[in-house]
Amino acid sequence: MLEHMKIASFNVNSIRARLPIVTKWLNDNQVDVLCLQETKAQDKDFPAESFSDIGYNCSFKGQKSYNGVAVISKHKIENPTFGLDSEPKDEPRLAAARIKGANIVNTYIPQGFEPDSDKFQYKLNWYDRLLQYLDKHYKPGDLLVWTGDLNIARDDRDLHDPEKLYGSVCYHPDVHKALNKIMDWGFTDTFRMHCDEPAKYTFWDYRLRNAFKRNLGWRLDYIMATKPLADKCTECIIDTAPRQLERPSDHTPIVANFNI
């Protein structure tokens, strides 16, 4: 591990549409690792050269139109892998790697559509399969970061209207149960280590008028760490600076700093 390691997560909603925002953000912030979700590009179309030009390596898995994950790193990306162990593997939803001795699992978890749909059952099942995956490949005592767009707001502080939205696919007792099973395996929510305030969001729906300005948002993006790493987490912040630029994503980055 480095003496100092900054890890970030950003759902970009198309890496090609957001390339100027992402490269500017990397130049400004110089994080060690940036995990991306919803890159929405096939591998042949991923702009890897734009990252190597500014000193970053990348590992990515995409598909046409939907999903897609990437790990962007200043350091060597060791043993990059994609997807869950069981079928369907959903490779464009999970990227894992080892960087400077830290294990990284970057996920774009299914949104779930509606509570009574097959897609919601698929989301719940995805969480179960992710727990099996984590338990097979890692131990709670490992240096492990699980990050990404988890498509869940954890509690009333994490969404703008918890009463109205309770029971919707990203704020539902079943997804809370599924996420808490993984948290109980051995993760700490690094943002909540440092901030217990409500209304700190990482996502604002494009479909709500002036959602960002009115702060009608959700906290859906997380940096979870196992105890050995969480003990070293000195800071975790949500960076809304990219929201001020042209054509922002509907999400904004979250960044955690770890000191050895």
Place this chain on the structure above:
DNA sequence: ATGGTCGGCAACCGA
């Protein structure tokens, strides 16, 4: 406000 806006990609799907 039971609406609304994005991105991909070429008619709608997904969020």
